[in-house]
Amino acid sequence: MNESASRRRFLLALLRGAAVFGFVRAVARAEDAESASYDAALRTITGGRTPEASGALVLDVPDSAENGAIVPVTLESRLDRTAALHLLVARNPRPLAASFDFLDGAVPSVSLRIKMNGSSEVVALAEAGGRYYWTRKRVKVAVGGCG
Numbered sequence: 532m533n534e535s536a537s538r539r540r541f542l543l544a545l546l547r548g549a550a551v552f553g554f555v556r557a558v559a560r561a562e563d564a565e566s567a568s569y570d571a572a573l574r575t576i577t578g579g580r581t582p583e584a585s586g587a588l589v590l591d592v593p594d595s596a597e598n599g600a601i602v603p604v605t606l607e608s609r610l611d612r613t614a615a616l617h618l619l620v621a622r623n624p625r626p627l628a629a630s631f632d633f634l635d636g637a638v639p640s641v642s643l644r645i646k647m648n649g650s651s652e653v654v655a656l657a658e659a660g661g662r663y664y665w666t667r668k669r670v671k672v673a674v675g676g677c678g
Contacts, residue, residue: 569619569626573656576617576630582656582663585610590655590666599647599672604628606641610659613639617658622651647672 567575591605606616616639618629628645639657647653647670654667 567626569621572619572626573654576627576656577663580663582665585657585664585666588655588657588664588666590653590668592653592668592670594669595671595673596647597673599649599674601644602647602670602672603644604642604653606655608639608657608659608664610639610657610664613657613659615656615658616641617656618643618645619654619656620645620647620651621654623648628653 587609589605589607589609591607592602596602604618606618608616612635613633615633616629616631617627619626620628623646629641629643631639631641633639645653650669650671652667652669654665657664
């Protein structure tokens with residue numbers, strides 16, 4: 532493990548015990564979800580609650596991607612009081628691709644590129660009003676990008 536990764540793990544261990552700000556706990560939660568299996572990452576993010584399907588959560592990702600190393604994604608929540616958006620790739624070795632927290636008044640919309648190991652479901656989660664919502668889309672990948 533390099534010095535930077537070691538320092539990061541040490542700081543995260545300290546932050547996990549801190550009860551100061553919500554974003555501190557969110558960073559630790561994201562780190563836990565990042566290194567877990569898909570089911571464990573989903574449980575970590577939702578606290579074990581079952582998300583509801585929602586058409587107000589818009590996931591724009593191509594049906595097929597030529598190269599899994601650069602898959603464009605746009606995610607937008609039209610749900611009131613959206614506090615966080617999470618993006619998971621079910622079959623990736625590390626399924627949590629991205630996680631975003633939003634302050635009151637912020638527009639819950641993001642565009643990014645993700646890596647996909649191969650063809651998989653891309654799952655978007657939104658935390659809004661204390662509840663979790665999800666939508667998903669299957670993406671076929673010609674050449675994997677997580678190798």
